[in-house]
Amino acid sequence: MFGIELKNAGKRFGTNEVLRDIDLSIPKGSFTAIVGKSGCGKSTLLRVIAGLEEVTSGSLAYTGVEAKKSNIRIMFQDDRLLPWKNILKNIAIGGVNKVDAEIALEKVGLRDKKGDWPDELSGGQKQRVALARALASSPDVLLFDEPLGALDALTRMDMQHLMEGLWQEQHFTSILVTHDVSEAVYLADRVIVLDEGGVKLDQEIDLGRPRERDDKFTSYEKKILDQIVGG
Amino acid sequence: MFGIELKNAGKRFGTNEVLRDIDLSIPKGSFTAIVGKSGCGKSTLLRVIAGLEEVTSGSLAYTGVEAKKSNIRIMFQDDRLLPWKNILKNIAIGGVNKVDAEIALEKVGLRDKKGDWPDELSGGQKQRVALARALASSPDVLLFDEPLGALDALTRMDMQHLMEGLWQEQHFTSILVTHDVSEAVYLADRVIVLDEGGVKLDQEIDLGRPRERDDKFTSYEKKILDQIVGG
């Protein structure tokens, strides 16, 4: 488990400045959510943290003794399942054994699909397989890029519980990109609102777990939503 | 504009019975929403309606004088942008001219991306391009498969207004698959709950437009949600 430290980080594609002046310190074992409008740079930020893109200005550092880029996992916004492997084998990549893979598949409710090809699954099922793959890899840092976007409300709640449970058990550093503010407040200890590549709000969520959708919860929700809409 | 008539329709993949005994009559010019748990057969139903899958039992018919399969458009759950065409050209396929394409792109708020390659867009941007492509094709029947799943709340609302507006203007027959019950109630005149391949609830939404999120709205929402969760 280790943390992440961004100093003055910026990223541009050609002339398009996607991230600018990001100062962010994410302690190890924390659960951070990132919300923001479509195209504001959320995915890019995750990719920078995972080392898939280099910052074009500023710096990125991992904090902690056993900090290693290779222990960061990312659940991509698209599922990125290998079309030539069946579902179980898709989960059992990168050193995950079959038994663990099957347990993970069970947890996302798709055990009976384990022998199917990825293109035989529904959209939400594929997303859950990708989630299972990310969770099964027992990472130090786990970055979720809209992990539940394709799921109905009920399955979504199940998956939220699953994510929360595993996080509490394994204490990996977790960063969640989501467009569902309520999900952000429900899962994270801290919500960051990104707007046009910069941090617009950095909000601690001071609520006990398991969280209740009480007034305080709603007020957090509202505050964050206002920031997004008000952009 | 024409309607759709499913009689006792069923679809199986191998031994997996994905749709069963679907009796559904969708009048021309109506706006229907389909909700249901992940993997319950929503996408398959749309594909059957669009003629991309043949029913393995029962029948599918189009009702109306100028009924033609080729006038059905579907906005797929995955974006299916052509990687070798820039954004504008991706919209201007299938007989849409450049000017209309540019207008559609403007409407989804991505005019400045018109020269980009699809893989330079964010997830939500790609989805909006796919939406623009579907809307620009001025169809008789338009099937949306979770069109707004990758969008934040604000952009989502914009897109809902856009969809509603265009539907009121052009009166195409519209079927929307969504996992957001509130979205279903907000947009559709009728919400169908699918469960394990069968119709579990078929609910008229008797609300005026533009819709207010009032008590009646909430009671519809609750009724539908209960049906899904209660499965």
Added chain:
Amino acid sequence: MKKNKWYNNQLFPWLLPIVVVLLWQVLGDRGLIKSTMLPTPLEVVEAGKNLFQTGELQKHVYISTERAIIGFFIGGTIGFLLGLFNGTVLFLEKLIDTSIQMIRTIPHLALIPLVILWFGIGESAKIFLVAVGVMFPIYINTFNGIKNVDYKLIEMGKVYGMSKWQLFTNIILPGAMPNILVGIRYALGVTWISLIVAETIGADAGIGYLATTAREFMQMDIVVLTIVLYAILGKLSDFIAKVCEQRLLKWNPAYRKN
């Protein structure tokens, strides 16, 4: 859509070859084709039968097949490895690719003097020529196959802590497989083509030898027989390649459907 059409069966593809052969026989019988120039199918079969009875046919086919297999494996392996390394390591691509592209267009026939110089006139010279012929299509297809593997999947593999080797076996190889198989399929044909030139060097057996001597001595029935042999061997190789394709690409709906 997926309904079995009447033409979707094992026999239909043989219709065309059979019609051609029948037509040719009829034209030959009627004297419209002079048999000194193009013997009829029956005459060719007769020539084949004679060679078969003396055991010569089998000998030639056996020897050529042996050379084909050895040459194919050597050339295929080298082409594959070159394609693999050049496709993954930019340094190697820059160093070697241009040179390979230059060597590639040199015809075997032009190379023979040099080959004799290097390898003598024994088996190794023949196998060398086959290997060279096989190498290039496999190289080019492997190289391009690897270059065209979806980089998103490679990115995923890297992020999921795959080692270079795992990345290769789990993502790069299967991703490039459709292209590699095209290369193999093509190369299987090239094997036999290379042999005809290779078997002119100090040869005393092999289909290429049979073809060349038949040509030099105007035995048109044997010339045509060798053409037929090539066609059969080609079809056989292709069949093997197709079976591989169907097994290795069964994940791909395009191959699953038929």
Added chain:
Amino acid sequence: MKKNKWYNNQLFPWLLPIVVVLLWQVLGDRGLIKSTMLPTPLEVVEAGKNLFQTGELQKHVYISTERAIIGFFIGGTIGFLLGLFNGTVLFLEKLIDTSIQMIRTIPHLALIPLVILWFGIGESAKIFLVAVGVMFPIYINTFNGIKNVDYKLIEMGKVYGMSKWQLFTNIILPGAMPNILVGIRYALGVTWISLIVAETIGADAGIGYLATTAREFMQMDIVVLTIVLYAILGKLSDFIAKVCEQRLLKWNPAYRKN
């Protein structure tokens, strides 16, 4: 990752060929290679210069290039169309593919008697042989390229009311393009290889003629000169193919990066 490495420049790929040539010259000068068997680069250049001054070299290259271009276009077009139709129409695939696979493995050399029978010994025979050689790699790559086009995109095209033609130009062709280009790239090399065989037929000019007669007349300097010519022409063809690739595949990040 995207940083420009020192070896990522125009000149580096020529390092290896240059080193080989230098080594060869040195070995030749020291008498370690017999110059009657393998003349030194300078001797080859000398031979080239002489042929150039008499204008012969240009004549041969010009004639061969003309044949290559015509043959390439005819064979390429046929191969492409066959690949296209067989790749899209199952009926045609079933009818023709087996036959093509059978013809494919027949070496040009074995075909020559029949080619003369059909086409005589004039230009058309030569162009036919080049066209046949070019046809197959383009056919196979086009065919497989089309088979491997993402069916989801084709489905999308169909749903969006594309006509067959639009579907083809907008989706199938660009989707198969990486494979087709591999075929073209390979076929450009085959063109020259086919020519050496083709130009033995009643030939009086062309690089293949130059190579064959030089070999029969034991003029090793000219033999090596033709090898060098082939290499240069091959590299040139490949360069053209690469430029096409970079223009046509610029949407593909794998090609955009370098």
Added chain:
Amino acid sequence: ACGANSDSDASEDGETIRLGYQKGNTMNLLKAHGTLDEALHEAGYNVEWKEFSMGAPLIEALNTDNIDFGHSSDVHSVLMQSGGHNVNYVASESPYPEGVALLARDGSGIETLEDLKGKVVGVTNGGNQHYLLLESLKEAGIDWGEVDMKFYKDASEGLMAFSNDEFDVFGTWDPFYAIVQDQNETHTILDGTDLIENRTFYLARDGFAEEQPEALTIILEELENMDQWANEEKREAAEILADELGLGPEPLEVANERRQFGVQRMTEEVIANQQQLADTFYEAELIDTEISVQEAIDAYDLDESVFPDNIE
């Protein structure tokens, strides 16, 4: 790496003599009969036969020490020397002028050399009928440019082209000459009689005569024995060759009838005829260097003592 390439150790018994041959010649008869193998075995040699389908690779093999002894036509020997290679003439076969000819179809109206003007003549580039054509035209005082020469590569190609009316006149050689005579309605315009010799030459690799003179003697002796046998048993010889070539025996009988077998030394007359061939080819710009056959003979400097008693 391959067996044929391994250098034989001169000090050991059982060294291998590697013989190169093309089908249809005395060497071929010798191989079929097995008498040479016997004789060499008796003298303690192993024998390896290497078949070549064409002249060029055989010569290449000689030049790269892949074989010790072989044979080649007169024209190829000249071509080889002009290419800057050592041509190690050992001996020659008797002349065979009637085995090469120019043919025309019956009814084509082509009867004499004069008629060749403006006609398409098919020959193999640098082949013996090419030489015949050049010599005969020169003799008749016809400019080479007045004849449209087309080149073909091998017998079947030539026959195809001739049958297909691509050539008005067809240059060919035995046994194909005999076959064409037999099968097509053709007539001979002229053959090589009094014009060219059309010989086969026996060649050895560098150093073979010095290293293994005994073996060379045995080879020559057996060749001559074979030749004499063939002269007497022309039918049987024809049958053996027909078998080897996979042809019917009739054309080979015809061919053998007009041929005299016999090994001959490299006499001045032989050398002069070979020189004439070289000069004509140079004149025709087939080769680009003027060569001296005598020089090649001098350079090899074959010890006359290698010749067995049965060769005069």
